[in-house]
Structure formats: C-alpha cells, structure tokens
Amino acid sequence: xxxTARVRRDGSVRVTFTLPVNEPAGAVSVVGDFNGWDPFAxxxxxxxxxxxxxSVTVPGGSTFRFRYLAEGxxxxxxxxxxxxDGEDAIIAV
Numbered sequence: 001x002x003x004t005a006r007v008r009r010d011g012s013v014r015v016t017f018t019l020p021v022n023e024p025a026g027a028v029s030v031v032g033d034f035n036g037w038d039p040f041a042x043x044x045x046x047x048x049x050x051x052x053x054x055s056v057t058v059p060g061g062s063t064f065r066f067r068y069l070a071e072g073x074x075x076x077x078x079x080x081x082x083x084x085d086g087e088d089a090i091i092a093v
Contacts, residue, residue: 001080004093007060013093017066017078018053021046024070030054032066032088039069063092 005014017030028044034056035041044052058064065088068076081089 002078002091004091011060012057013060013062014055014057015091015093016053016055017042017044017068018051019044019068021050021052024074024076026071028052028068028070030056030066031069033064034058034066044068058093060093063090065090 001018003016003018005016007013015034019028029039030042030044031037031039042054042056044054046052066078067088068078070076077089081091
C-alpha cells in the first residue's frame with residue numbers, strides 16, 4: 001500500500017510504502033526514480049503495528065516510478081498501484 005501525505009510548506013510530499021511483515025518473507029526495499037534505483041537506500045523496516053514500511057520525501061507535483069526488491073533479487077509491484085506501461089508502477093504526487 002502506498003500513502004501520500006499533504007504537500008508541506010516547502011512543497012515536498014512524504015510518500016510511505018507499506019507491506020505485511022511476512023509477505024514476502026525476508027528483506028524488502030523500495031526502489032525507484034527517487035533513490036536512483038538503489039536497493040540499499042530505502043529498506044522496509046518492521047513497525048510496532050506488525051507491518052513494515054519505508055518513507056521517502058519527494059517534490060510536490062512530481063511523478064516517479066518504483067518497484068519493490070525482495071531477497072534473492074525478486075522484483076515485484078505494489079498491488080494497490082497499477083503499472084503504467086506493464087512494468088514499473090508510476091505515482092504522481
């Protein structure tokens with residue numbers, strides 16, 4: 001699931017990516033245009049609510065692509081966001 005916050009005074013928007021704690025098993029990162037597709041930049045961390053998440057801050061009015069990368073090099077999409085052209089999910093904030 002992807003949640004976006006309201007635009008901040010500085011024009012930025014916080015975007016939070018959330019997955020169940022055990023699906024898929026193992027480590028997962030969110031990667032995309034916002035972090036240069038770096039799999040180490042935004043690992044999802046387990047939270048007290050038994051979910052795991054990572055947040056990024058992007059400029060308001062921007063559009064970016066993203067995917068998740070699980071252990072073992074398995075790429076997958078967020079089920080709540082439709083892939084735009086059959087590959088990466090695209091979000092406009």
